Amino acid sequence: MTTLLILILITAIVLIVIARISPGGKKFSMYVILGFIAFIMLVPFYMMFVMSTHTTNEIYSFPPAVWFGRNLAGNFKNMLAAVNIPRAFLNSCIITISYTVLVLLFCSMGGYAFAVYDFPGRKKLFAILLATMMIPWTAGIIPWFIMMSRFGWINDFKALIIPGCANAFGIFWMRQYCQNNVPASLVEAARIDGCSEWTIFFRVIAPILLPAYASLGIMQFVNVWNDFMQPLMILRKAELQTLPLLLKTMVSDRGTDYGAMMLASTCAVLPLLIAFLCASKFFMSGLTAGAIKE
Amino acid sequence: MAKVKTVRTKNNLWSEMKRYKVAYAYIAPFYILFVIFGIFPIAAGFYISFFRWDGLSGMHFIGLENYLNLFQDILFWKALGNTLIIGITAHIPILLGGLALAYVLNSKIVKGENIFKTIYFMPMVTSSVAITIIFQNLFGNNYGLINYLLSFFGEEAVNWLGGNGSLIKVAVIVMFAWKWIGWNMVIYLAGMQGISNDIYEAAKIDGAGHIRVLFNISIPLLKPIIVFTVIQSSIGMFNLFTEPFILTNSSWTGGQNNGGLTLMMYLLNKAPQGGTAYGYASAVAYVITMMIIVISLAVYRITGEKETAKRGENK
Structure with a gap:
């Protein structure tokens, strides 16, 4: 857990420093934060679309698939059958x-x-x-x-x-x-x-x-x-x-x-x-x- | 003389009412439906809560026994605790984060306000069940995206939904905050846009920074809206059901060690979904209602008193 917390802390400090020193820095930091939150909001939707194109085995594998697969038609058939x-x-x-x-x-x-x-x-x-x-x-x-x-x-x-x-x-x-x-x-x-x-x-x-x-x-x-x-x-x-x-x-x-x-x-x-x-x-x-x- | 007058006003009233019979016809559906499906069930619920009743055979009056049993049930306290922990923890990021995001988008530091607004609001139009299914996968132990991302930072895989059950609450909190932050933000943003720009300009000239403007200008002026969202949130907290229910594979127990059992799940599992303890379930419903009322009144009181105190100060 410590690595993660330190990393978050460093990112926060860097963003604050950028906002303080450079003239356009405030804007930049805000875009980074807003963009990051937007990313979190979008990930579940994206993963839903990605997973609906994979087979069950692919979904249960590690690391998880983060790009579209080829099983959309197969899933569609299974869904209609189930x-x-x-x-x-x-x-x-x-x-x-x-x-x-x-x-x-x-x-x-x-x-x-x-x-x-x-x-x-x-x-x-x-x-x-x-x-x-x-x-x-x-x-x-x-x-x-x-x-x-x-x-x-x-x-x-x-x-x-x-x-x-x-x-x-x-x-x-x-x-x-x-x-x-x-x-x-x-x-x-x-x-x-x-x-x-x-x-x-x-x-x-x-x-x-x-x-x-x-x-x-x-x-x-x-x-x-x-x-x-x-x-x-x-x-x-x-x-x-x-x-x-x-x-x-x-x-x-x-x-x-x-x-x-x-x-x-x-x-x-x-x-x-x-x-x-x-x-x-x-x-x-x-x-x-x-x-x-x- | 006086008698004649009253008769005449009565006649007048009657003819007036006749004249406006269309208006009564227009508003009648609400009152009819409200009496049948609103008042009657609420009154009946109070009555039933004093009986032992399986919904079919005769009702046995048992006085306060349902309430006494309820307060002795460990599961009830567990459900209450879970509900409060999830509800209160989730609402810290929802309310504060929503306020901060609204302030940033309103201050015009960044462009593309509408794009961010739209993205943050997206969870509100999606089915809770579908979203929970996705999050169940993301929180998966051996295959989930969240554990995968954590592994980059040298973290061990976390068993979010299993283990001793305490982390189920974390998953529900994350999901709940993810869903509601955008709704609160849009409400606050609309409120902030109603505040005149002159006030901000004046504050800027006086040399107030963004943090001071947020706390000394925006928040006090938004108070009615904030009070509204807090009350909505506390009602939503007690009705929390779908997310933990689906997340624990609709098992009604709230997963390992009842870690995700909420009050609403507890209530519906007594009747009509699991058992047929209608009297007992009615008592649970009334206790939940009382808690909602007490919290709402407390919120009004706390905020109302602050307002009068401030007014006194200004004098």
């Missing part, structure tokens, strides 16, 4: 998309109502809504599960879609957006033109809310796509598994081909990763939305 990954992909898509669509619908309706209509009890109802965000859901986890089994929703996607599809955070967030972006005059004008309240919402308001839909939708999509604990409790049949559950089955099954498992991990990660790299700004603002707006 697990039904297209089905898991489909299951994940069904759950995630229907959940996200419902969340966007109910939350935008709720947020719009709180922002635009001055109905009796609005303040009290909104205070209740805010208070519900403070309640830790862990307290109800066991009765929640029992309810699902009494409803006959074990092994049913409904259990993962319905309970959370009108969530307090989404409504709160949509209300903020509506207050800042929906002009009262627009609603008034539409009313004078004889639109019904439903038409106003779906024809006039919903298009204005598109940016908000994108952010909230990304947040919900990512969370549900990667969720593990709830599907683990609810979906107990192999053909209903989502991608994370399928990966878990491969881990606990001792006979699994390791290369195939790595490839399956890649398949679970890649779609969102590509989407993220294409629209990283949207993702970052969506996934951190709760913190920044007070």
Whole structure:
């Protein structure tokens, strides 16, 4: 351990000295540190891609492979033989998309109502809504599960879609957006033109809310796509598994081909990763939305 | 006269409510779902925690026995200890590192801010299960990349995931910090960008260095955001489950000597995943909830008091 610590210490001292003495040194040291952290962040992804092109024996050998192998096709064949990954992909898509669509619908309706209509009890109802965000859901986890089994929703996607599809955070967030972006005059004008309240919402308001839909939708999509604990409790049949559950089955099954498992991990990660790299700004603002707006 | 008035306001209220029936229809889904899937389970959980119940046959009222058994169970204390060690240790690099990275990227010393931001944020969009599978490999004893890199420095191979189990926590901490540092950094960065540049300029003119600006300007102004992330982190800590679960081959025991057993794993293993001790599991859930509430209140109190103290100082 000592060699390693001494080496780290020397590197740190060198970086500080460079930052102090040369004019561009500060910049250089910062780039080295930021680059090193970026390297650490990227290594697991890189190794995942590398390992999905190697055979199990190659993965278990020492030293570990750090460059791409030639067994991608073989792993692909093994993966398809071992697990039904297209089905898991489909299951994940069904759950995630229907959940996200419902969340966007109910939350935008709720947020719009709180922002635009001055109905009796609005303040009290909104205070209740805010208070519900403070309640830790862990307290109800066991009765929640029992309810699902009494409803006959074990092994049913409904259990993962319905309970959370009108969530307090989404409504709160949509209300903020509506207050800042929906002009009262627009609603008034539409009313004078004889639109019904439903038409106003779906024809006039919903298009204005598109940016908000994108952010909230990304947040919900990512969370549900990667969720593990709830599907683990609810979906107990192999053909209903989502991608994370399928990966878990491969881990606990001792006979699994390791290369195939790595490839399956890649398949679970890649779609969102590509989407993220294409629209990283949207993702970052969506996934951190709760913190920044007070 | 007064009577007539009340009747009239009642009528008014009713007609007002009728007029806004669309608004009620819009907000109804949330309240209906919240009563069914929110309030009811939480209340029922408290009730069930006083019973012995296997979920099928009759319930036996046993008073506080579940709670008493819980506090006498060595495994519970072990799970609590592991959860706290992992959660607290991991959050030192997550919070401080996130703050430092945000400060560096915000100070415009380096270019390519967006590239670094994107790379640091990547773990947030990836499935925890997939990531854990990769880390399980990287931490492998005879074949892992980490031991391979250590061997360059003359280190012996470390048995991270086996041995006496104490190093499993290190692996979970590394993984957890790796995953969450970018999320915190992006939040802090957004907060820092909301701070007016004039303040920084003024500090610079006064001759304040970067470290002093960070501690005396950025951190105090970011306090609400930092409090938010700390509370989110403590809730996340108690819900820690997926990473240690997959890392120990989903064995429910948390690996060798229960080194990776967390509270959430302990809870789910009592019911519904391992056993059917629904009453006992409800008691565990309530104890976890109480700890979350106490920590959140403590964080608010500590930070809130500091704020009033500072205000007093300024006067």
